[in-house]
Amino acid sequence: DAKTTQPPSMDCAEGRAANLPCNHSTISGNEYVYWYRQIHSQGPQYIIHGLKNNETNEMASLIITEDRKSSTLILPHATLRDTAVYYCIVRLYPYSGNTPLVFGKGTRLSVIA
Amino acid sequence: DTAVSQTPKYLVTQMGNDKSIKCEQNLGHDTMYWYKQDSKKFLKIMFSYNNKELIINETVPNRFSPKSPDKAHLNLHINSLELGDSAVYFCASSITLAGGSETQYFGPGTRLLVL
Numbered sequence: 001d002a003k004t005t006q007p008p009s010m011d012c013a014e015g016r017a018a019n020l021p022c023n024h025s026t027i028s029g030n031e032y033v034y035w036y037r038q039i040h041s042q043g044p045q046y047i048i049h050g051l052k053n054n055e056t057n058e059m060a061s062l063i064i065t066e067d068r069k070s071s072t073l074i075l076p077h078a079t080l081r082d083t084a085v086y087y088c089i090v091r092l093y094p095y096s097g098n099t100p101l102v103f104g105k106g107t108r109l110s111v112i113a
Numbered sequence: 114d115t116a117v118s119q120t121p122k123y124l125v126t127q128m129g130n131d132k133s134i135k136c137e138q139n140l141g142h143d144t145m146y147w148y149k150q151d152s153k154k155f156l157k158i159m160f161s162y163n164n165k166e167l168i169i170n171e172t173v174p175n176r177f178s179p180k181s182p183d184k185a186h187l188n189l190h191i192n193s194l195e196l197g198d199s200a201v202y203f204c205a206s207s208i209t210l211a212g213g214s215e216t217q218y219f220g221p222g223t224r225l226l227v228l
Contacts, residue, residue: 038156042221043117043220044156044203044205044217044219046216049216100146100148100158100169101148101158103157105154105155
């Protein structure tokens with residue numbers, strides 16, 4: 001079962017920042033927070049991940065609270081192509097072998113022109 | 114330059130038939146996966162292979178049999194197809210990076226419809 005809670009849907013105006021929250025109150029010390037998204041009819045796409053520090057890449061920023069019980073994915077300037085289902089996933093660092101992703105229901109982000 | 118490819122993209126077949134879905138990755142990854150996304154859009158892991166060896170086999174009917182001829186390929190064979198097998202099947206691959214964590218790369222999916 002997924003260890004995260006996300007709002008089922010959100011809207012965002014094109015060009016504005018999209019802030020997607022995620023609660024993971026039972027996260028343990030060696031678990032990372034990952035974000036993937038699934039654009040309609042496509043395979044899931046990796047966005048970003050982090051352990052406890054804030055992270056930024058060319059796609060997004062990830063803000064993790066100090067107690068690590070929640071995080072926010074930020075798309076700084078949302079475009080129509082960012083409309084997708086966004087999944088927040090908590091998973092162990094794969095010390096031995098690679099572990100599968102456990103997907104929850106995600107947040108359906110609709111970017112509106 | 115498709116990283117993870119699947120064939121076929123669409124598969125329509127009758128109940129009771131046997132079919133295969135193929136997956137290939139050209140990323141040099143050592144782990145491959147099969148996920149199933151049902152009509153309610155839930156994505157769930159089915160199998161995971163590391164260096165051609167099965168390491169994860171979730172509760173999946175034994176009509177589903179994965180086969181990994183080499184590290185770059187993971188095929189899924191389904192016997193005696195049932196209506197409930199209709200879904201989108203995604204292949205994925207990954208490699209563990211030095212320093213920790215890894216990301217998974219997904220194929221475009223195979224849409225299976227059993228009539």
